[in-house]
Amino acid sequence: MDFLLQLVVSGVVTGGIYALIAIGFVVVYKATGVINFATGELMMIGAFFAWTAMTALHAPFVVALAVAAIGAAAVGALVERVVLRPLMGQRAISVIMVTIGLSSIFKGIAQIVWSGEYRSFPQIFPRRPILLGPVLLPSRHAYPFLIALAAIALLALLFRFTRTGVAMRATADDQATAFGMGIDVRRMFSFSWILAATTAALAGIVIGTIGGISPQLGAVGLRIFPVVILGGLDSIGGALVGGVVMGILENLAGGYLDPLLPGGGVKDVVPFAALVLILMVRPYGLFGTRDIERL
Amino acid sequence: MTTPETPPLLAVNNLEVVYHHTVQVLKGLSLSVPEGRIVALLGSNGAGKTTTLKAISGLLPLEDGAVEAGAVLYRGEDLSRLLPHQIARRGVFQVREGRHVFEELDVDENLRCATYARRGRGGVAEDVEKVYAYFPRLAQRRGSLAGHLSGGEQQMLAIGRALVARPDLMLLDEPSLGLSPLLVEEIFGIVRRINVEQGTTILLVEQNAAMALEVASYGYILESGKIVLDGPVERLKQDRDVQEFYLGRRGGQRKSYRDVKHYKRRKRWLS
Known part of the structure; x- marks a missing residue:
């Protein structure tokens, strides 16, 4: 029983971090109808920003977070303005291809600037694990989880209560009408890229503190894609639930099935198996809107 | 009241609109809307009424439509090169056909989205309350x-x-679409009140010609992308063709299909 509880709790913890990454996808998709396949690379770049601030400039973690957030926001704004705005009105598939190209470019830049070596963050969180009843949480998972939760809560509040947040939701809902309200839809696109890049940077740092960083860190972004699909591409709440479900699923599969198989690795297959099953039953995800094809 | 000599608030001159570079929808449409009035734009399905409004509000490019010739002059400024949000911020606001509310936002948030079209930030709360005073039913559902x-x-x-x-x-596009007669009555009452109490000039597109001619002071009749008839509503209401084909009245007798064909022939002469 304790083993099960342990698996579920650490599943929830990984799930929270997955959710944060998934939200990076959702924010851009909701606003612009584009699936941003460079999300993983934005994570990687953001993580490197923070790492550079901490190692080269010896900045404290909180400052490094701020540096990474600002840097990532700038990258997001730049990408939107230089690459995506000229493509406005083009078919979504062309723009999606461009984001795949962007991901390669980011990887290349990271190779040049930070080399392909594997780096790890200096010790940030207290080493003492956290005890929740019978469940033991390693601190390097628990603190990142709390950061992810805080970021998700902040985003939710922003979308719910700020004027810009409401305008972004309106734009996501009906672009032409939002335009007619006097909302500068192009600025909302820009904001959504900035938000997505910042969210991704945070997620990258969080993942980086757990397992180290390299230009290949972005691969995690694609592994999160099942979470995004599970929750529905256009639902932030869905991303949260999808992340947690996927985290638990992975952990249960890893805990119970892996020991039975000679090769193991069920953990990595389960999300994609679940993805296929869910798409067969609900093609628009658990919380997605049905008419997701609008642009 | 404006005198005929003062320039109109909105003047549409010889407007030609083409969709997808091939389909011409407006073929030299001209109309003018004097300040403070309600002007009705009537016509059957596909005549180009909504296209006219979208050409004014700047929404055409979003549907791959373009103004090929002519001008939309609002207070003397050509709107046809501006983006929709810039037009909205200049004080031209379209209420689109089919309502287009933001379905995933609540009533209050929907109203607050429109503040982007305002000049200056003050007085929003008062105006939101004003909306709830006009539409008490919305106040109950604000959340x-x-x-x-x-x-x-x-x-x-x-x-x-x-x-x-x-x-x-x-710019009011088909406010009566899909509503019960009682509601249509209520909505038009409020349209008239807005015109009188807020001094808002209104360009009204309607299929419900009887209702539109009731509130408007001037009317245009649009067929296949051109204005075929215009005049003060009193005169339009007296016009035999308008009575027959827009108001559905003709001295008590039922009309036969032959007359419709006859009208079609006459229409070709007109246009």
Whole structure:
């Protein structure tokens, strides 16, 4: 029983971090109808920003977070303005291809600037694990989880209560009408890229503190894609639930099935198996809107 | 009241609109809307009424439509090169056909979106309350998602957004679409009140010609992309063709299909 509880709790913890990454996808998709396949690379770049601030400039973690957030926001704004705005009105598939190209470019830049070596963050969180009843949480998972939760809560509040947040939701809902309200839809696109890049940077740092960083860190972004699909591409709440479900699923599969198989690795297959099953039953995800094809 | 000599608030001159580079929808349409009035634009399905409004509000490019020739002059400025949000911020606000409320936002949030069209930030709370005074039914539902409102309530919300935007010129597209006669009556009453109490100039597109001619002071009749008839509503109401084909009246007798064909022939002469 304790083993099960342990698996579920650490599943929830990984799930929270997955959710944060998934939200990076959702924010851009909701606003612009584009699936941003460079999300993983934005994570990687953001993580490197923070790492550079901490190692080269010896900045404290909180400052490094701020540096990474600002840097990532700038990258997001730049990408939107230089690459995506000229493509406005083009078919979504062309723009999606461009984001795949962007991901390669980011990887290349990271190779040049930070080399392909594997780096790890200096010790940030207290080493003492956290005890929740019978469940033991390693601190390097628990603190990142709390950061992810805080970021998700902040985003939710922003979308719910700020004027810009409401305008972004309106734009996501009906672009032409939002335009007619006097909302500068192009600025909302820009904001959504900035938000997505910042969210991704945070997620990258969080993942980086757990397992180290390299230009290949972005691969995690694609592994999160099942979470995004599970929750529905256009639902932030869905991303949260999808992340947690996927985290638990992975952990249960890893805990119970892996020991039975000679090769193991069920953990990595389960999300994609679940993805296929869910798409067969609900093609628009658990919380997605049905008419997701609008642009 | 404006005298005929003062330039109109809105003047559309020889407007030609083409969709997808091939389909011509407006073929040299001209109309003018004097300040403070309600002007009705009538016509059957596909005549180009909505296209005319979209050409004014700048929404055409979003549907791969383009103004090929002519001009849309608002207070002397050509709108046809501006983006929709810039036009809205100049005081021209469109209430689109089919309501187009933000379904995933609640009523209050929908109203607050329209504040982007305002010049200056003050007075929003008062204007939101004003909307609820015009439409008490919306006040009861201010926290519900707009997608859960009835069709009539959504139309009220769409007009309410326009009130919050405080436009000088409101473009109203088919406010009666899909509503019960009682609601149509109510909505048109409020349209008239907005015109009188807020001094908002209104360009009204309607299929319900009887209702539109009731509130408007001047009317245009649009067929296949051109104005075929215009005049003060009193004169339009007396016009035999208008009575027959827009108001459905003709001295008590039922019309036969031969007359319709006869009219079609005459129409070709007109256009």
